[in-house]
Amino acid sequence: MDKKNKICIGILGGGQLARMSAIQAYELGLDIAIIEKEFNSPAGQLTKFEYTGWMDDENVIAEFCNKADVVTLENEFIESEKLRHIEEHYHKKVIPSSKTIGLIQDKFIQKTTLKNNNIPVPKFIEVTSKSSYEEIKEVLGERFLLKSRVMGYDGYGNASVSNENEFREAYGRLSKRSDKLMAEAFVDFDKELAVMIVRTSKEIDAYPVVETIQENHICKIIIAPAEVDESIIQKVKRMAIDCVKAVEGYGLFGIELFLTKKNKILINEMAPRPHNSGHYTIEGCITPQFENHIRAVLDLPLGSTKMIKKYAVMINLLGKKTEDDKMKIYNECLKHKDVHLHIYGKASSRLGRKMGHITIVGNDLNKILSKAKSIEEKINL
């Protein structure tokens, strides 16, 4: 990196993850450049260095790379070849690297990589137009998930299958999105867990292990830390660190795991970026995930990942059928003295869209959890 007054972090993508990363970068006195398909994205609003276009518009990429000293991303959907182009043609460091993203963005390659590194994952199998329900069932059992290998998020690209009709319907639907599919054994889990791992050239650290509660395949509630045995916590952290090492990952990673009813831990999937399951860290931990993300991108020393109180609860504010006036929402939510409200500044709401989140930090889990739930119910964003 050049010696100069102001360092600029370029983020590929301008959604809420980029927005919250930008906010933390600003506290550190850094500049932010955003590239996003549409103008005025949640993060684009916050910077003069907003580039509108996408990865195949070489002019826009050139301008963006000219401004950014180092490049990071807020989703794993950009083909790794495009990231390699930024690394090789524009000589910009991309964190996580094109190589790491190449090992993560295709879930079949991701799972294969983890499996080859002796990291426990649910049974999985590639699915092509030639695959039959019977063949898959033989390997995975009667109940399994059909998944898009790429571009899946928040349940888009996933289907639960337990008979041949469901398989045909799901195959027809998912193969329209992408013809690269895979199937994964259904895991009869006790809890879904997640953990954020952050890594620089000198350090690797794990945030607390949290429980994630999904609704319609979308993360709805995070309970930090997860109420599981300390031995499980330690095992989860070790496995998550192994995952990051397996993909030669540097930067910030969200790893989602299953804790089975038999206390077995299996990796569900990993994301090479800030993660919804880590939003609670903004107020719940000494260093927010977004700050450690920025620090890791610059290969700076990492901040403490410890919690500031015993517990934190985060609930996503997902788009509802009706949308209240903003002042009503603020009044409803903020009348609770210890609630932290985050709204992402998206141009419009739609059913189930991640519009914001709330966090409460405290020492009495039941109290903060029921409070957070009752507030979320009253907010129509």
Place this chain on the structure above:
Amino acid sequence: MDKKNKICIGILGGGQLARMSAIQAYELGLDIAIIEKEFNSPAGQLTKFEYTGWMDDENVIAEFCNKADVVTLENEFIESEKLRHIEEHYHKKVIPSSKTIGLIQDKFIQKTTLKNNNIPVPKFIEVTSKSSYEEIKEVLGERFLLKSRVMGYDGYGNASVSNENEFREAYGRLSKRSDKLMAEAFVDFDKELAVMIVRTSKEIDAYPVVETIQENHICKIIIAPAEVDESIIQKVKRMAIDCVKAVEGYGLFGIELFLTKKNKILINEMAPRPHNSGHYTIEGCITPQFENHIRAVLDLPLGSTKMIKKYAVMINLLGKKTEDDKMKIYNECLKHKDVHLHIYGKASSRLGRKMGHITIVGNDLNKILSKAKSIEEKINL
């Protein structure tokens, strides 16, 4: 306020106080408009709604007021008539109001207002070209401060006087800045204290009382909470609330006080805005001063002002003679796991200029204080 999707707060001024306010506004999904004399100010960098110009450029003011739903400020130097123009001509609420600013910005009027409300202040007297050292000395005693009534900050506009020569020198120097001067009795204080007060139409709340340690008239260190008797704490909070009520103030206020060696409390001065003595609240309290500032400007319910650990220490990073490369500064500072670094993104440094600050939160005051001091020494910003 109109019912609409996005609410915009207009801030008069684009320095670090506006920048940190903007950051908190962004977490709440609000828009920010900044007006500042120069382009690319610390806060102006963070928004598309950056208006370059100042209060006498009616076109710029009109554009700014057209964008902002409500207006606030980051210093008390704008003549109250100009604020009244925004209120009356553009029909925008200004928080704190032109009336409140009119009672604060001239320190002689401020002190007179407080005195008339039976709030204890140091003895003070108006100083004109006709005032003699002997006359002032008769009222205030041998040692006093000569002060600009307006536009003083960080020691600019203050002079300590203890004989006639000093008086003449100080008078000559200060009257060049402004011919409105006052003199104030020297207070032989034990500690300097400060407290942030936040007020809406429905609530008034006090943050913890802190000790402020000045160097060359500039705030250098904040210790939160101040280590004084609980009875003093309560009295300070009551007096600070009285100050805000005396000026009919709504919004956020920083009140600086003297604790004399005889345990008497005197108001030093009040600022109608976020205050350097409240920066520790970003990580030290449940709700940062900047968030409650934004909430109060919108007359929303206030967040908790409680601390999250027993103590917080904040040290200002003032411009030094030499300025290190930014990466060196980041590495030096951030290698301490629990240090929170804030850099304001100012275009250039100069000796004594407020360039950033660090905060450490913890339960052992001596430990965090000596750690913060040793870090500050190594940072050349």
